[in-house]
Amino acid sequence: MNDGLKKEQILGIIEKKNGEKEQILSILMEIQKESGKNYVDKEWARIVADELGIPLTKVYDVLTFYAMFSTEPRGKYVIEVCNSAPCHVVNGSAVVQMFEEELGIKMGETTADGLFTLQYVPCFGACDIGPAVKIGEKVYGNLTKEKVTELLNSYREVSTCQK
Amino acid sequence: MSKVMPLISANCGKIRPDSVEEYINVGGFEGLKKALKMEPTQIIDEIKNAKLLGRGGAAYPVGSKWQQLYNIEESPKYIVCNADEGEPGTFKDKLLLEKDPLRIIEGMIIAGYVFNSQDGYIYIRGEYEAIQKGFQSAIDNAVENGYLGNNILGTDYCYNLHIMTGAGAYVCGENSALLNSIEGKAGRPRVKPPHLAEVGLFGMPTLVNNVESFANISTIISIGAEKYLSYGTPESGGTKLVCLSGQVVNPGVYEVPFGVTLRDIIYDSELGGGIKDGKNLKFFHLGGQSGPCGSLSQLDTTYCYKALRANGLNVGSGAVVVMDESVCVIDYLKYVTEFFIHESCGKCTPCREGNKQLYAILDKFTKGEATSGDYILLKRISDVMAKASFCGLGQAAATAFNTCLKNFRSEFDAHLRGKCPAGVCFTKQERGE
Ligand SMILES: Cc1cc2nc3c(=O)[nH]c(=O)nc-3n(C[C@H](O)[C@H](O)[C@H](O)COP(=O)(O)O)c2cc1C
Ligand code: SF4
Numbered sequence: 064m065n066d067g068l069k070k071e072q073i074l075g076i077i078e079k080k081n082g083e084k085e086q087i088l089s090i091l092m093e094i095q096k097e098s099g100k101n102y103v104d105k106e107w108a109r110i111v112a113d114e115l116g117i118p119l120t121k122v123y124d125v126l127t128f129y130a131m132f133s134t135e136p137r138g139k140y141v142i143e144v145c146n147s148a149p150c151h152v153v154n155g156s157a158v159v160q161m162f163e164e165e166l167g168i169k170m171g172e173t174t175a176d177g178l179f180t181l182q183y184v185p186c187f188g189a190c191d192i193g194p195a196v197k198i199g200e201k202v203y204g205n206l207t208k209e210k211v212t213e214l215l216n217s218y219r220e221v222s223t224c225q226k
Numbered sequence: 227m228s229k230v231m232p233l234i235s236a237n238c239g240k241i242r243p244d245s246v247e248e249y250i251n252v253g254g255f256e257g258l259k260k261a262l263k264m265e266p267t268q269i270i271d272e273i274k275n276a277k278l279l280g281r282g283g284a285a286y287p288v289g290s291k292w293q294q295l296y297n298i299e300e301s302p303k304y305i306v307c308n309a310d311e312g313e314p315g316t317f318k319d320k321l322l323l324e325k326d327p328l329r330i331i332e333g334m335i336i337a338g339y340v341f342n343s344q345d346g347y348i349y350i351r352g353e354y355e356a357i358q359k360g361f362q363s364a365i366d367n368a369v370e371n372g373y374l375g376n377n378i379l380g381t382d383y384c385y386n387l388h389i390m391t392g393a394g395a396y397v398c399g400e401n402s403a404l405l406n407s408i409e410g411k412a413g414r415p416r417v418k419p420p421h422l423a424e425v426g427l428f429g430m431p432t433l434v435n436n437v438e439s440f441a442n443i444s445t446i447i448s449i450g451a452e453k454y455l456s457y458g459t460p461e462s463g464g465t466k467l468v469c470l471s472g473q474v475v476n477p478g479v480y481e482v483p484f485g486v487t488l489r490d491i492i493y494d495s496e497l498g499g500g501i502k503d504g505k506n507l508k509f510f511h512l513g514g515q516s517g518p519c520g521s522l523s524q525l526d527t528t529y530c531y532k533a534l535r536a537n538g539l540n541v542g543s544g545a546v547v548v549m550d551e552s553v554c555v556i557d558y559l560k561y562v563t564e565f566f567i568h569e570s571c572g573k574c575t576p577c578r579e580g581n582k583q584l585y586a587i588l589d590k591f592t593k594g595e596a597t598s599g600d601y602i603l604l605k606r607i608s609d610v611m612a613k614a615s616f617c618g619l620g621q622a623a624a625t626a627f628n629t630c631l632k633n634f635r636s637e638f639d640a641h642l643r644g645k646c647p648a649g650v651c652f653t654k655q656e657r658g659e
């Protein structure tokens with residue numbers, strides 16, 4: 064079993080959306096966010112299926128279709144690096160290297176402390192400040208080596224304060 | 227004459243986005259008040275006369291779309307706003323969603339009134355999570371002030387708006403896929419016909435329009451079609467939000483009247499301001515990744531639907547991505563194609579496999595392994611994709627490639643001879659360094 068979410072929390076999220084089938088995306092997004100590990104566990108997907116009265120396979124159809132969902136645990140912070148063409152032409156690839164060096168992991172991997180996952184995503188509408196990354200709801204643009212270091216340190220600090 | 231014309235973006239940054247009071251102070255809800263005194267058919271006629279073309283990319287006349295839905299008797303009818311904005315290089319809907327949500331809401335209320343709808347939905351991409359919250363707050367305030375909910379402005383008209391979230395799927399911007407996604411399903415496109423005006427959301431007649439399209443509605447009603455049309459060219463009404471990105475001095479969103487030139491957009495000091503670091507322009511990519519790429523010789527084309535189309539270009543979403551001479555056209559196309567590989571929903575073969583094959587051959591070019599026979603293969607693959615794909619994604623995925631091959635054939639040929647003119651491809655060794 065997982066340590067992330069309790070059944071009551073999931074029921075609470077579903078209840079907030081009035082248990083409506085149409086709200087499945089929103090429900091799963093919230094579960095993922097609350098999980099602390101940016102994923103939706105199979106157990107939780109089963110609860111969603113039962114509560115909404117739909118087959119588990121349908122929940123998985125949704126989970127696997129939409130790119131923002133993960134069915135495997137990820138870092139507490141997922142660093143989403145834009146790899147669409149408009150960011151690429153303004154030095155996007157260099158930014159990937161900066162993160163890889165600073166974190167000591169490769170694209171797609173999670174740091175050993177479980178804090179960061181590095182991931183490619185398509186354009187999220189920050190092309191005017193490319194190269195850009197997104198962490199949770201926050202978007203950071205015009206990235207340089209200094210900014211990347213600063214950014215990661217700020218997340219590391221927040222995380223130690225919370226411990 | 228100024229090359230920028232803030233009409234629908236006039237409030238952006240000037241008012242608190244979710245404040246009904248501040249919105250009214252700058253003339254907000256004037257369009258709605260006027261509309262509530264008009265017959266629905268008069269409203270539709272006004273939009274037709276304004277020659278508003280859909281701003282989501284396909285440029286379908288908004289007035290005609292409304293007329294078709296109006297002619298259908300079945301009810302309830304649903305209003306849907308497409309805020310999935312996923313075209314790389316496009317971030318203009320984001321500006322409106324973030325900075326002037328009440329304008330979008332006003333457009334959606336007018337649409338609701340025309341079709342006597344009880345419910346409207348706005349589907350906002352999951353990546354715009356923070357914006358969804360601000361938008362909800364604008365909806366709540368509109369309800370509180372009597373612009374939404376029961377008995378709107380003292381009439382007996384009742385209408386509610388709901389925000390639905392995406393979760394990272396570009397194809398959900400395709401309107402039938404969008405409806406599937408709102409229904410809580412995987413967002414794969416539907417077979418058409420039946421058209422969404424007949425069988426749409428939850429099987430009922432439905433209107434789907436883009437954010438910028440809805441944002442234009444209240445302006446058209448309040449200033450009138452004639453005035454609105456006068457801002458643009460005779461057949462492209464009004465203004466367009468363009469999104470400048472890439473190697474341009476002033477990236478960002480700008481509202482321009484139709485009729486400026488591409489050169490204005492890229493070089494004018496009020497707009498793009500020219501190419502970064504004193505370099506030279508090489509090519510530009512219009513309307514999103516599914517749009518055409520243009521070359522220097524097309525710079526003086528007028529930015530309007532007709533002239534662009536006549537020159538093999540198009541407005542599309544309004545994206546203008548600018549590339550300088552350091553960019554390799556083929557390397558660029560690889561990134562474009564990678565996007566479509568990632569976003570193909572996999573439902574049909576021409577798109578699912580075609581994009582992969584296109585990428586594989588482009589990759590050969592960038593490694594100096596391509597042969598002249600690859601041109602024949604590329605043509606066949608891109609033709610099949612355009613003609614046999616199930617939805618617009620696959621049909622348009624090779625557009626950038628086709629226009630680049632036409633405009634930059636010599637660059638492809640150079641790669642065949644083992645040379646990348648921009649110096650991006652091949653290893654240092656192969657370049658003889
Ligand atoms: C693959 C694909 C993606 C699309 N993405 C969007 C989008 O993000 N936003 C949008 O408004 N229209 C998008 N469209 C166009 C819509 O299908 C539809 O034409 C549009 O929402 C209609 O609104 P309009 O007439 O006001 O432009 C997309 C179309 C395709 C084929
Ligand atoms: S063209 Fe086919 S595979 Fe591609 S997105 Fe559309 S339906 Fe899916």
Ligand code: FES
Binds near residue numbers: 149151186187189314
């Ligand atoms: S291309 Fe990177 S955010 Fe749009």
